[in-house]
Amino acid sequence: MNVRVLLVDDEAMVRAGLRLVLESEPDIEVVGEASDGITALAAARQLRPDVVLIDIQMPRLDGLAATRQLLAEDPDIKVVVLTTFNDNAYVREALRLGASGFLLKVAPPERLAEAVRLAARGDALLDPLVTRGVIEAFAGVPDPDAAPPEPPRELALLTARELEVLQLLGQGKSNAEIAEEFVLGEATVKTHVTRVLAKLQLRDRVQAVVFAYENGLVHRNE
Secondary structure, eight states: OOEEEEEEOSOHHHHHHHHHHHTTSTTEEEEEEESSHHHHHHHHHHHOOSEEEEESSOSSSOHHHHHHHHHHHOTTOEEEEEEOGGGHHHHHHHHHHTOOEEEETTSOHHHHHHHHHHHHTTOOEEOHHHIIIIIHHHHOOOOTTSOOOOOOGGGGGSOHHHHHHHHHHHTTOOHHHHHHHHTOOHHHHHHHHHHHHHHHTOSSHHHHHHHHHHTTSSOTTO
């Protein structure tokens, strides 16, 4: 079954480029486009897409407000935020709202298709550059004189390998990159990720990244 995608961006040329990339994939179908949040909400109600690719800064109703309403109306819909380096504050809020991924508009075509597939499966893709810029800001700037935070009790539920996987998730690593790091199969890594999320009661990889930063498992020089 094809992944049904709704494209939301106020620039027609951007939508055309996204459509061109996604429609070259045999398992992805672009079912509609919208140029602002209000139109996106109406299109989502009518077209029932699996994934919404949405820009943040748009007229009438911006991507942040639209994300909030999309997820309120249909918690099963997946939202992937298209962003630039200047969107950090907006993307932090989208993360809180439950966006399933963040992608730079200049990302390579294969990463765009990967983001759509991962979101549709209930996973999430964080562009490494977005991860470093956005998630660090989300986690806040630590006080150099403050004592290290007490590790949350939930970490005791993780095995040594699962803790290592969580640390790499915090760096924005994909399953393939984690598998290469540990010389494991991707299926094994996926199992580890699933167990980490379940034990820590986290919704997805996005929340895992935030958890890792907020609890000192990942640092800015990594």
